Amino acid sequence: MVEARRIGIVGAGLGGTAAAGLLQRAGFEVTLYDQAPAFSRLGAGIQYGPNVMKIMRRLGIEQAIEDASSHPDYWFSRKWDDGAYQSRIPLNAEHARYGATYITIHRGDVHSIMIGAVPPDLVRFGKKLVDFQERANDVLLSFEDGTTDVVDVLVGADGINSRVREKLLGPEAPLFTGWVAHRGVLPMARLSGLEVEPCVKWWSADRHMMAYALDGTREEFYFVTGEPAESWPAGVPWVPSTREAMRESFKGYHELVQAYIDVADTITKWPLYTRNPLPLWHAGRVVLLGDACHPMKPHMAQGAAMAIEDAAMLTRCMTELGTRDLSRTFEAYRAHRIERASRVQQVSNANTWLRNQEDPYWVYGYDIYDVDLTA
Numbered sequence: 383m384v385e386a387r388r389i390g391i392v393g394a395g396l397g398g399t400a401a402a403g404l405l406q407r408a409g410f411e412v413t414l415y416d417q418a419p420a421f422s423r424l425g426a427g428i429q430y431g432p433n434v435m436k437i438m439r440r441l442g443i444e445q446a447i448e449d450a451s452s453h454p455d456y457w458f459s460r461k462w463d464d465g466a467y468q469s470r471i472p473l474n475a476e477h478a479r480y481g482a483t484y485i486t487i488h489r490g491d492v493h494s495i496m497i498g499a500v501p502p503d504l505v506r507f508g509k510k511l512v513d514f515q516e517r518a519n520d521v522l523l524s525f526e527d528g529t530t531d532v533v534d535v536l537v538g539a540d541g542i543n544s545r546v547r548e549k550l551l552g553p554e555a556p557l558f559t560g561w562v563a564h565r566g567v568l569p570m571a572r573l574s575g576l577e578v579e580p581c582v583k584w585w586s587a588d589r590h591m592m593a594y595a596l597d598g599t600r601e602e603f604y605f606v607t608g609e610p611a612e613s614w615p616a617g618v619p620w621v622p623s624t625r626e627a628m629r630e631s632f633k634g635y636h637e638l639v640q641a642y643i644d645v646a647d648t649i650t651k652w653p654l655y656t657r658n659p660l661p662l663w664h665a666g667r668v669v670l671l672g673d674a675c676h677p678m679k680p681h682m683a684q685g686a687a688m689a690i691e692d693a694a695m696l697t698r699c700m701t702e703l704g705t706r707d708l709s710r711t712f713e714a715y716r717a718h719r720i721e722r723a724s725r726v727q728q729v730s731n732a733n734t735w736l737r738n739q740e741d742p743y744w745v746y747g748y749d750i751y752d753v754d755l756t757a
């Protein structure tokens with residue numbers, strides 16, 4: 383097989399964007415496609431651990447992300463009613479040990495900085511992949527607008543409802559986890575006079591609320607919850623919700639939680655989906671990463687992190703092992719990712735992360751560039 387140089391990445395989410403930036407810097411001819419008509423500042427909060435920031439360093443955007451984010455020293459876990467501390471996990475308080483900063487930020491802000499690290503002429507918006515066909519020496523991509531493109535390798539970074547996954551494995555709806563998440567953003571000024579920690583998770587037996595600052599000046603604050611729910615209507619991505627619904631769900635919770643709810647501007651409610659582990663991560667010239675491959679409940683704040691680590695490992699394998707023997711290269715990628723991604727998926731789904739005092743070094747101290755590919 384000849385070297386594969388033209389890489390088509392479908393999905394300009396956090397994983398696909400990281401892959402585009404890293405592969406382009408490694409010398410590949412990259413095209414990044416997304417169905418969205420244009421980039422927009424979507425979502426609300428996201429946390430990047432030092433494991434991700436080490437990859438942002440390679441993209442040259444570590445400083446820009448640090449400048450736009452909040453850097454909490456600790457993650458606090460607190461009991462839902464009396465606020466008793468269950469854990470006090472050092473984040474930036476152990477910066478030197480982890481090797482990079484722990485940040486919390488508006489998802490749209492970090493996505494915009496990451497997109498900015500990809501040359502604009504490589505990004506094609508308004509390109510919804512509807513089909514692809516692997517041929518002897520390339521892959522033919524077909525888009526909803528009737529256009530086609532030819533690449534040597536197709537990277538499916540198209541999220542939990544991945545069309546690429548569906549073509550490889552057949553249609554299968556993701557599994558509703560029985561959990562939903564309320565999300566809300568609030569101006570920090572409305573909490574003045576209260577002792578608000580910049581990164582805190584409130585826990586009771588069957589639900590929780592994670593709350594953190596979205597920027598360095600801590601002007602915006604954000605919460606995201608996890609709550610049980612019997613069902614969710616198929617095909618509905620999210621619904622608007624209300625302070626009243628949240629007060630009902632978090633009845634008896636600590637006064638600080640009540641204060642966040644009381645001043646939240648826009649409250650939305652989201653279903654949480656997952657999938658069983660996939661039997662394959664790659665086939666022929668096609669390879670999957672991120673939520674297309676291993677979606678998880680968001681309770682460990684590491685879903686995007688795993689997508690971005692995948693992107694970094696895929697780039698390393700394609701660069702260091704070459705692209706003549708794609709099956710060997712993609713198998714090495716899978717082998718170096720599956721154990722860690724599955725462990726994170728398991729802990730996320732169990733929702734136990736940092737609830738009690740523990741050492742998070744295996745997640746935050748990890749440096750994907752230290753992994754020995756020959757091992």
Ligand code: FAD
Pocket residue numbers: 392393394395396397398399415416417418427428429430509510511512539540541542543544545563606652671672673674680682683684685686687688689
């Ligand atoms: P996505 O971000 O879903 O991107 C997929 C992209 O593919 C989209 O841009 C979509 O438009 C595009 N696409 C889809 N189909 C097609 C098609 N057919 N053709 C072209 N384009 C297509 N993770 C963290 O690391 N930290 C957190 O703090 C965190 N908090 C979270 C909070 C909540 C409530 C939720 C639900 C998730 C959270 N996550 C967090 C998880 C994280 O959001 C996901 O794991 C991450 O976004 C996955 O990235 P991805 O690039 O694989 O997919």
